[in-house]
Amino acid sequence: xxxxxxxxxxxxxxxxxxxxxxxxxxxxxxxxxxxxxxxxxxxxxxxxxxxxxxxxxxxxxxxxxxxxxxxxxxxxxxxxxxxxxxxxxxxxxxxxxxxxxxxxxxxxxxxxxxxxxxxxxxxxxxxxxxxxxxxxxxxxxxxxxxxxxxxxxxxxxxxxxxxxxxxxxxxxxxxxxxxxxxxxxxxxxxxxxxxxxxxxxxxxxxxxxxxxxxxxxxxxxxxxxxxxxxxxxxxxxxxxxxxxxxxxxxxxxxxxxxxxxxxxxxxxxxxx
Numbered sequence: 001x002x003x004x005x006x007x008x009x010x011x012x013x014x015x016x017x018x019x020x021x022x023x024x025x026x027x028x029x030x031x032x033x034x035x036x037x038x039x040x041x042x043x044x045x046x047x048x049x050x051x052x053x054x055x056x057x058x059x060x061x062x063x064x065x066x067x068x069x070x071x072x073x074x075x076x077x078x079x080x081x082x083x084x085x086x087x088x089x090x091x092x093x094x095x096x097x098x099x100x101x102x103x104x105x106x107x108x109x110x111x112x113x114x115x116x117x118x119x120x121x122x123x124x125x126x127x128x129x130x131x132x133x134x135x136x137x138x139x140x141x142x143x144x145x146x147x148x149x150x151x152x153x154x155x156x157x158x159x160x161x162x163x164x165x166x167x168x169x170x171x172x173x174x175x176x177x178x179x180x181x182x183x184x185x186x187x188x189x190x191x192x193x194x195x196x197x198x199x200x201x202x203x204x205x206x207x208x209x210x211x212x213x214x215x216x217x218x219x220x221x222x223x224x225x226x227x228x229x230x231x232x233x234x235x236x237x238x239x240x241x242x243x244x245x246x247x248x249x250x251x252x253x254x255x256x257x258x259x260x261x262x263x264x265x266x267x268x269x270x271x272x
Contacts, residue, residue, distance in 0.1 A: 006258025012251025016244065020067035029057035031064050032216050040234045050236040052226065058237065062244050065218040068130065069248070072212070073199030075134050077192055080141020085188065087142070088149025089180060093172040095154060104150075107143035115140040115202050119211045130213040133206045137199050148191050152184035186263040190256050197252035204245050220245050 029047075035055030043050045049058040091103040113121075119136035126132055153176070156162055165175050206212035207221030215222070220241045227237035 003258060003262075005254040006262060009251045009254030009256070009258055012247055013255055016066050016248045016251070017070060019063045020070050023060075023063040023067055027057075027060040027063050029060045031056055031060050031218050040230065040237070042234075042236060049240045050234075052223070052237055053230060053234075058223075058240055061218045061223060062220070062240060065220045065223060065241070066244065066248075068213050068217060068219050069200045069203050069221075069245075072130055072134050072137065072203040073196050076137035076141055076199045076202075077195050079134070079138030080145050080195060081188065081192060083138075084142040084145030085149045085181070088146040088151075089153055089176040091146065091150045092153030092157060092180070093176055095157070100150075103146065107146050110139060110143045113140075116205065116209075116211075119206050123211050128211045128214060130217065130219075133203055133212040136206070136211075137202045140202075141195050141199070144195060145188065145191065148187055149184055152187045153180045156180050156183055186259075190260045190263065193252050193256035193259060197249040197256070200245065200248055200252070 033056070035051070037055065038047075038051050039053050039055040041047055041051040041055075047057050047059065049062065051057055052061065087103050087107075091100040094100045115137050118139055119133060122132045122136050123129075156179070162175060162179055165179055170178075203212055203219070204221035204224070207219040208225045210225070212221055213219040223241040224238055224245075227234065227241070231238050
């Protein structure tokens with residue numbers, strides 16, 4: 001089951017990642033051009049997924065929107081890992097100390113504010129944009145990776161090879177990098193795929209309420225927002241962006257599930 005999930009998830013993810021990469025070189029139609037004469041057209045040979053209320057090709061919008069959603073989620077996860085992992089390693093190395101307490105209480109403080117609320121606070125000061133959405137989602141990801149890293153690292157600090165490294169005179173920072181980090185990397189990879197899928201959902205949600213990517217930059221969330229008043233007579237405008245979000249998130253979650261089974265043979269045996 002784990003391998004099947006991994007394969008299905010990887011294929012779904014690669015389809016949308018490939019569409020995002022392809023959109024840099026080619027899309028069927030210009031996403032910034034308006035064609036009012038062909039607005040709200042249902043799927044056809046000329047427009048396989050139909051057109052929106054400005055006559056823009058929905059397939060082209062989804063392709064370009066894929067790179068917006070993926071880029072925002074990818075950078076946000078990178079911020080979360082880049083800041084959260086060192087904090088988690090530092091907290092585990094100083095368990096019970098002042099640094100551990102400060103880091104964990106700081107994580108609790110960030111967890112008290114959902115990414116949407118963080119985005120509202122940021123955009124109230126700097127304005128709505130994809131960059132501010134990245135910052136908001138990235139800030140929310142930091143405590144996720146910090147807690148996971150600390151939890152995984154704490155169980156390793158009592159291992160014999162770590163004790164031997166401490167006796168040999170290695171510093172806590174060096175032990176964390178050379179011995180702890182490689183052994184929690186599998187946890188971080190699995191969590192990274194999950195946070196990536198949540199990042200795409202968060203970006204779509206922020207764009208839906210106008211706090212993410214701004215027009216004319218296509219975004220799946222923005223496409224859903226534009227379609228909400230026309231869903232009764234143009235359901236394709238909401239259907240296809242919604243399916244893009246659904247399938248991408250499903251693919252990433254299946255891939256994360258498959259990776260978890262791959263890294264933990266006990267889980268794989270329990271499912272078979």
